[in-house]
Amino acid sequence: MRIGELAGRTGVSVRALRYYEQQGLLAADRSPSGQRHYPHSAVDRVRLIQQLYAAGLSSKAIVQLLPCVVDGRATPELIGRLAAERDRIDRRITELAGTRDRLDSVLTAAAENLRTGRPCPARARREAA
Structure with a gap:
């Protein structure tokens, strides 16, 4: 899905999604024209990121914790x-x-x-x- 669709499904701004990507919280594949394409699992990941932010965690802390929270590593x-x-x-x-x-x-x-x-x-x- 493209960035606008992900933003619509999660209620998170396109700007915030780009920030998440810059911080290493979210990954997207790029089309030949440079457009971001996210897997459907990105919806759940963005919601989790939002929950962790709401709990007061910084993006730096979230980057370090996501492997444990998401993958169980x-x-x-x-x-x-x-x-x-x-x-x-x-x-x-x-x-x-x-x-x-x-x-x-x-x-x-x-x-x-x-x-x-x-x-x-x-x-x-x-x-x-």
Whole structure:
């Protein structure tokens, strides 16, 4: 399939697909006129790349991890890298959950202030100044 079709099937821009190719994340055959042609398996590969990017991995990390994830060719180093990325994601999840909890507290207090007619503390300080 050509690059435009791959972009349409995956929702990824043509520019991003070219970047993936430059980074070694995706490979295409070239026609005699220079057009890129991708195998049908490229759709799944692009979706996997997008998932790994969404998890916060860099293109450099993805290039190193793809053989393990896609082909099952794992080395102790790759397994260690995958475990480290998982741990990093777990730490980020914990941080985000803490941020969400703080936001929930602010929302609860703001809703209570609206219910009782009291201004929020920051607004009350500004009005008093």
